[in-house]
Amino acid sequence: MSTAVVVILLSTCLHALAETSDPKDQIGHYKRLRNELFQKELEMMLGSDIVLTDNEQKANDIIMELKNAVVDDGFTNPRHFNFSKHFFEYKDQLTDTMLYRILRDMPKGALLHAHDTGILAAEYVLNITYWDDLYVCRVEDEIEYLFSSNTPIKYCKTKWVPMKEVRYTSGNVKKFDSDLIRRFSIVVDDPAAEYPDINTVWSKFSNYFISTTPLLTYKPAWEFYFYETLKAAREEGIMYVEIRSVLPSLYDLNGEIYSSVDTAKSYKDVLDKFMKNFPDFYGAKLIYAPHRRVSDETVEQYVQIAQQIKRKMPDFLAGFDFVGQEDLGRPLAEIAPQVLELAAEMNFIFHAGETNWYGKSSDENIIDAIALGTKRIGHGYAITKHPALMEEVKNRDIALEVNVVSNAVLGLVADVRNHPLATMMARGLPVVLSSDDPGVWGADILTHDYYVAFVAVASRHADLRLLKKLAKNSLYYSTISDKDKALHEFEIRWTKFIGRLLKDKWSYF
């Protein structure tokens, strides 16, 4: 062996020895590797590409102090930590906190996943029951509603009575109204007992829509509800809305019945009126999203309706989707071939993977949604069980419309720290936050979802950059017409918000 070789071998050996047995170097090696992994994780997180200005950094300090107080207290006293409990137990406590008020004031960009008649609080529906010309047919515990200029001729097992008469002869108007309020939401005192499994809560949830339909499809009520939706969204820092609708037939006092296309037109008219009154709003579009649990013939009708709307209101239609509990409805694989012809004219924005089944049709709807070229995925809750699909949505830039509170309330996850959104954010997947049907569970339009996602689901390290990223994403992944202008305007409003927070944080107290 040559001397050179011996020297090289010896040096390698000594180096290896030093690496493994010198305790000081071992600690150095461990610390370097630890830091490397830690930084790598931070860099992958959603929002890590956002660079904060000095002012934003100051605002971040305020926000993180509030967030981490909640997290650290929960870590020490899990009993204090609300987010491992049911949403109904803590939702009203949240609204009373400084962090909530800050998040409520924060510009949030767009609301991209919300179902038209489930957005507003029960009080709005109650308001409609005070309107003239409302009749009710009560059979045991069931109430049917109908607006009519005269006593309705529709069959009633008992008889149609004017709502006013029923209410004011009830003896206790307050109790009468609070009973109604309970019918106009799924909030209950003991959700564990009343909703023992997912189908029970979905059944109550579906009943909400069925029972409110005759109230809300009265054309003036329909238009009132949408107008108020836009107003409430605007008040929560939302500048643009994409609303999903099954587009039911509306009716009026003259007994006229309207088509789905008319219903879409009615939305467009309300929007035009709203934009006149609030020109700082950035508009709304419609996602036509009829029921998935229907026959092939009905799907064929949906296609025609979608095409008609596209022809009449090309800029107003954002896309096409199907709604209804995926576990019980028809899988995309079954109904997709029939709607594929729509792809040339409009976006698909499909619900997929709103389930905790794995390897069943509702789970695999995500594969179909992607293969069908969906622009975004509604929910995508199941996607973290599909590493190849996570790659795919990242590469194709398909946004996931995540609705944390909805998933918790509708029985997918008990402790929201187990919500797959954590993994999605950690991977830096294209995520937008939304709220699905916040009114049905007594949540605000979008703020509860931001609070829960930010404080309870995201990493303790996730900060203002995540919040800003989520808000910007909602515009970026929308189908808004002048996206650049909207994003620019968002920055202006964001800067103003940071200014307000820095000027007087105690105004949020």
Add this chain to the structure above:
Amino acid sequence: MSTAVVVILLSTCLHALAETSDPKDQIGHYKRLRNELFQKELEMMLGSDIVLTDNEQKANDIIMELKNAVVDDGFTNPRHFNFSKHFFEYKDQLTDTMLYRILRDMPKGALLHAHDTGILAAEYVLNITYWDDLYVCRVEDEIEYLFSSNTPIKYCKTKWVPMKEVRYTSGNVKKFDSDLIRRFSIVVDDPAAEYPDINTVWSKFSNYFISTTPLLTYKPAWEFYFYETLKAAREEGIMYVEIRSVLPSLYDLNGEIYSSVDTAKSYKDVLDKFMKNFPDFYGAKLIYAPHRRVSDETVEQYVQIAQQIKRKMPDFLAGFDFVGQEDLGRPLAEIAPQVLELAAEMNFIFHAGETNWYGKSSDENIIDAIALGTKRIGHGYAITKHPALMEEVKNRDIALEVNVVSNAVLGLVADVRNHPLATMMARGLPVVLSSDDPGVWGADILTHDYYVAFVAVASRHADLRLLKKLAKNSLYYSTISDKDKALHEFEIRWTKFIGRLLKDKWSYF
């Protein structure tokens, strides 16, 4: 423009047109892409590299029919689906099924994550209370135990009475024993009410260990318990065990107190005896795993004990770890520097990330465990929130010791379909299944964990290949001395099991 260019452009254009607007081709494109994604997912799944023989394929058909009957019924009737309920509600129903009996009989390789005094059912502990020389000191509802040749001189607020006397003057021995059984497990009728948060269940869990310690650290009881553990493991198709122990001081009737090293030696002696009686067993090793919630001085003592055991029983010591609730204990980052010197002599097999916090120390223990060069990770529940760490364990081939039932019972996850194991298996991460402390929650040594992971957590598509992979992994990632021989023997036993199943599947009915 040259003709050639025009032709190329035209052809490209026509091709693009055909791609997007010919409905038949659109459907073809969608179906191809769908199939491609679906196959890609299947190929990434844990177990996809296993090729089944014809006989295994037949056995697979039997097993999948049983599995999918459960899954499909649950999909249609979520109320029937046990695995979204608490483990205590369904554990005894499982053992009475054909699939359970098949899984119980199936060779499972190694048991790699189990804590020595929490493995056997409460009945084993009860058995020990029937032994001679046991005294009890009862103060209100508390019972203290002590084996002693004479009435113990240790302080007792009331007085030490022979257990036999207490039991046979209790008036109702059956009730007396069933009261004891309740003390020797954490199983309760209404877990939601009794364990409202994670600390409550951990407190009851810790109390189990505290209260049984004086019973089980009686040297003959200690040796009996370990011998029976090995026997029970062997009966469930386990051929090799790595047991975690805090190595408490043992005592005997003569009042002698033994050191931790003696305790390790006592395990080694029991093992030697067991191997003589059951030469078909493949042995056991010790993971020395003392408490994490201790002072620096105590950690220093741990290091010395570990080194002494390594010197005296080099082949018996599999590695070093810390135990105790991670959220409350000291983070690895804090205690690691002190134990780093052990790395040259033994494996680290650290608990890490047994938590649903994200961005807190218990979560980030995973980073430290990896940076410290851990061979395997105990639990790693939180890892799916860390994409970079998932890459790291895959590249470094660090196995995750997953304990689904334990995580459910100890309050990390309610519906096991949300358990991160689903994501780990989907990603093909190196996973081994284990059971942590099955006796404490009335589970079998390993079969409940296999059942729950296979039927409720894994994809509906996951089949016998997953089961075989999990079993083989447990040997592959172990520190067993002659790994090749053990893996070869496993294949022989596996083939016999497949033979038994095919010969008479109804024997499992």
